[in-house]
Amino acid sequence: MEGNIEILNLNMKPGNTLKVKGKISADTVGFSINLGSSSRDLAFHFNPRFNESVIVCNSKHSDSWQTELRVRHLPFFRGCTVKFFIEMLSDKFRVKLPDGHEVCFPNRHGYHNISYVSIVGGLKIISFKLT
Secondary structure (H helix, E strand, O other), X not given: OOOOEEEOOOOEOOOOEEEEEEEEOOOOOEEEEEEEEEOOEEEXXXXXXXXXXXXXXXXXXXXXXXXXXXXXXXXXXXXXXXXXXXXXXXXXEEEEOOOOOEEEEEOOOOOOXXXXXXXXXXXXXXXXXXX
């Protein structure tokens, strides 16, 4: 497992895009990117899982996970370098995957500002930019 990253003052707003480039560990079961106000309150949990060949998206409110969205489209591969984009819109999060496919997940709690981000698991960050 790679080192985990936490940022507590991100200031992501609707219209912003998070550009992520990283190398996926050769032996990982997956990784996750979490956006919200804290680890207990997440607007968006993005979790590619290699052992299930699925991307799981979810949200968390007061430390309780909500209903998962499972996408059976996994364009990530262990040991590869990947680049993808997470765009925050007023009503949803849109992820542009490396193969051009998009995954959308509703902004269930109506977040207008994301201050917290964490990256956990087998993704070693090469670059990380908020635009």
